Amino acid sequence: MKRAIIGALGVAAGGVAVARWLASRRVPAAFEDEATRWLGVTVNRSQDEIMPGGRVPEPLAELDAEVRVNRAPGGRGTELYARPREHVPTGATAVLSRIRGDDPRQAVRVALREAKCVAETGEVLRPDAPIGTTRPTLPGKVLDAALRRAPGEGRL
Amino acid sequence: MKAVCWQGVNELSVEQVPDPEILNDQDAIVKVTASTTCGSDLHLLGGYIPAMRAGDVIGHEFLGEIVEVGPEVSRHRPGDRVVVCSIIGCGRCRPCVDGMWSLCENSNPKPGLTELMWGGSTAGIFGYSHAMGGFRGSHAEYIRVPFADYNAFTVPDGVDDMDALFASDAAPTGWMGADLGGVRPGDVVAVWGCGGVGQMAARAAMLLGAERVIAIDRYPERLAMTARHVGCEVVDYTSTDVNAELRERTGGRGPDVCIEAVGLEAEGTGPQRIYDGIKQRLRLEQDRPIAVREAIHACRKGGSVFVLGVFAGFVDKFPLGALMNKGLTLRGAQQHGQRYIPHLLDLIARGELKTSHLATHTMTLDDGPRGYDMFKRKKDGCVRAVFRPWI
Numbered sequence: 001m002k003r004a005i006i007g008a009l010g011v012a013a014g015g016v017a018v019a020r021w022l023a024s025r026r027v028p029a030a031f032e033d034e035a036t037r038w039l040g041v042t043v044n045r046s047q048d049e050i051m052p053g054g055r056v057p058e059p060l061a062e063l064d065a066e067v068r069v070n071r072a073p074g075g076r077g078t079e080l081y082a083r084p085r086e087h088v089p090t091g092a093t094a095v096l097s098r099i100r101g102d103d104p105r106q107a108v109r110v111a112l113r114e115a116k117c118v119a120e121t122g123e124v125l126r127p128d129a130p131i132g133t134t135r136p137t138l139p140g141k142v143l144d145a146a147l148r149r150a151p152g153e154g155r156l
Numbered sequence: 157m158k159a160v161c162w163q164g165v166n167e168l169s170v171e172q173v174p175d176p177e178i179l180n181d182q183d184a185i186v187k188v189t190a191s192t193t194c195g196s197d198l199h200l201l202g203g204y205i206p207a208m209r210a211g212d213v214i215g216h217e218f219l220g221e222i223v224e225v226g227p228e229v230s231r232h233r234p235g236d237r238v239v240v241c242s243i244i245g246c247g248r249c250r251p252c253v254d255g256m257w258s259l260c261e262n263s264n265p266k267p268g269l270t271e272l273m274w275g276g277s278t279a280g281i282f283g284y285s286h287a288m289g290g291f292r293g294s295h296a297e298y299i300r301v302p303f304a305d306y307n308a309f310t311v312p313d314g315v316d317d318m319d320a321l322f323a324s325d326a327a328p329t330g331w332m333g334a335d336l337g338g339v340r341p342g343d344v345v346a347v348w349g350c351g352g353v354g355q356m357a358a359r360a361a362m363l364l365g366a367e368r369v370i371a372i373d374r375y376p377e378r379l380a381m382t383a384r385h386v387g388c389e390v391v392d393y394t395s396t397d398v399n400a401e402l403r404e405r406t407g408g409r410g411p412d413v414c415i416e417a418v419g420l421e422a423e424g425t426g427p428q429r430i431y432d433g434i435k436q437r438l439r440l441e442q443d444r445p446i447a448v449r450e451a452i453h454a455c456r457k458g459g460s461v462f463v464l465g466v467f468a469g470f471v472d473k474f475p476l477g478a479l480m481n482k483g484l485t486l487r488g489a490q491q492h493g494q495r496y497i498p499h500l501l502d503l504i505a506r507g508e509l510k511t512s513h514l515a516t517h518t519m520t521l522d523d524g525p526r527g528y529d530m531f532k533r534k535k536d537g538c539v540r541a542v543f544r545p546w547i
Contacts, residue, residue, distance in 0.1 A: 044250045117262045120248045126179040127265040128292045135210035153268030
C-alpha cells in the first residue's frame with residue numbers, strides 16, 4: 001500500500017513537472033493566433049433578430065467576451081462571433097485548462113451554441129436526464145469526463 | 157419503466173429505468189407500441205461506435221402513441237398515432253431548412269465529440285450513443301421526442317402499425333440512397349445488402365424509374381425475400397464474382413448508381429475479408445469497407461456511389477484512384493428522414509411500398525436480448541426483430 005502511494009505521488013509529481021516545463025516553453029506563432037481567434041456560428045436568422053437594437057443575445061451577454069456579427073454570404077443568415085476578453089491559455093497550458101474545464105473558450109462555445117439554438121428554435125434543447133450507469137468502469141469514467149466537456153469543445 | 161439496455165460489448169439486458177419527462181416546451185412523450193432492431197445497432201453492440209455507457213437504452217426505429225405534449229407543441233396532441241424519425245431535427249437551422257435533417261445544428265447537445273472526430277457533428281439520434289446526443293432509445297415503454305412537431309408524423313388511418321414502423325428509418329434511409337444517389341428513369345442500380353435498408357433502397361430505385369435493380373447479399377432467405385417482395389434481380393456474392401456478374405448484366409458498363417447498405421461490419425469473401433478482419437480486430441482500422449470498395453470498382457464510369465451503411469472512423473485501402481479516374485460521385489449521409497416520411501406514408505397507404513414483410517419476428521421487450529441475438533446471427537431467417545412493449 002505504502003509503495004503504491006509513493007508510486008502514485010511520483011507519477012503526479014512527474015506530471016506536474018512536465019506540465020510546468022511545457023507551459024514555460026516559448027509559445028509558437030500558431031498558438032498565439034489561437035489566443036485571439038474568433039469563435040463563430042452561423043445563425044439562420046437576420047442580424048436584427050439576433051441582436052435587436054444591438055443587444056448581445058443571452059447567454060453570450062453574461063460572459064466577459066467580445067461579440068461581433070456579419071451577414072452570412074448567400075442568404076445563409078448571420079455569422080455570430082465571440083472571443084473571451086480575458087487571457088486565453090495556449091499550447092500545453094491550454095490542454096490542461098481544457099481538461100480541467102476552465103479554458104474561457106469553452107464557456108464561449110457553449111454560449112454561442114445556445115444563442116444560436118434560442119434564436120432558431122426558441123429554446124435550448126436539453127439532453128435526456130442521465131440514467132445511472134449500471135456498471136462503473138474506468139473507460140466509463142473517462143467517457144463521463146469527456147461528455148462533461150463536450151458542450152464546450154469541438155470545432156468552433 | 158422497462159427498457160432494453162446496452163451493458164457492454166455484445167451484452168444487453170432488460171432493466172427498470174426512470175420514465176422520461178418533458179424537458180423542453182417542444183417535447184412530446186410517446187408510448188412506444190413497436191420498435192425494431194436495425195443493422196446499425198449491431199455496430200453499437202459490437203463496440204464499434206464510441207461513447208456508449210453501461211445502462212444506455214438502445215433502439216431508434218419506432219412507432220407509438222403520443223401521451224403528453226409540451227406547451228409549444230402545436231401539430232400533435234395526446235392520442236395521435238405517430239411514427240417518429242430516428243434522426244432528431246430542429247426544423248429551423250439551415251441544414252434542416254435545406255432538407256439535410258441529419259446535419260441539424262441544434263439537436264445534438266454534445267457536439268464536441270463528433271466535431272473532433274469528424275470535423276462536424278451530426279444531428280441527435282435516438283439511442284445511438286452519447287456522441288449522437290445521448291438520447292434514450294426506443295426499446296422502452298415510453299420515450300421523449302424533442303421538437304415533436306418536426307420529428308413525429310401522424311400515421312394515416314388504414315395503415316397498419318407494422319407497415320408504418322419502417323417509415324421511421326429503413327424506408328427513408330433506402331429512399332434517400334436512391335434519391336440522393338441520383339437514380340433516374342432507365343438507370344441500372346446495384347444495391348449491396350438485402351437487409352431492411354437495402355430492400356427499401358432497391359424498391360425506391362424501382363419507384364424512381366430505374367429499369368433494372370440488382371440486389372446483392374449472401375443469405376438465401378434475404379435474397380429470396382428481396383426477389384419476392386421487392387421484385388428486383390438478386391445476386392449471391394458467395395457463389396459468383398460480383399463485378400463480373402454486374403458487367404455481364406450491364407453490357408460491360410457497370411451500374412449507373414451503386415448503393416451501399418452494409419456498413420462497417422461488411423463480410424465479403426476471400427483475402428479481403430481476412431485482411432480487414434485482422435486489421436479491425438487489432439484496431440488498426442475501425443471499419444471494414446469491403447462493400448464500398450466493391451461498389452466503387454463496379455460502378456460505371458461517371459456513375460454515382462451512395463454510402464448508406466454506417467461508418468464510424470477510418471478505413472484502409474480505400475480506392476481513391478478508381479474514384480478519381482473513373483469520374484465517380486461519392487456521397488453518404490445519415491438519413492434525412494423528415495423530407496421523405498410523409499411521401500413514404502402516402503406510398504404505403506396506396507400499397508406501392510410494402511414494408512411489413514421485414515418484421516420477421518415479433519416479441520416483447522423482455523425478449524430484447526434474445527431478439528438481438530437472433531438478428532445478429534440471422535437465426536431463423538431473422539431480418540428484423542420487432543419489440544411490442546404493450547402486447
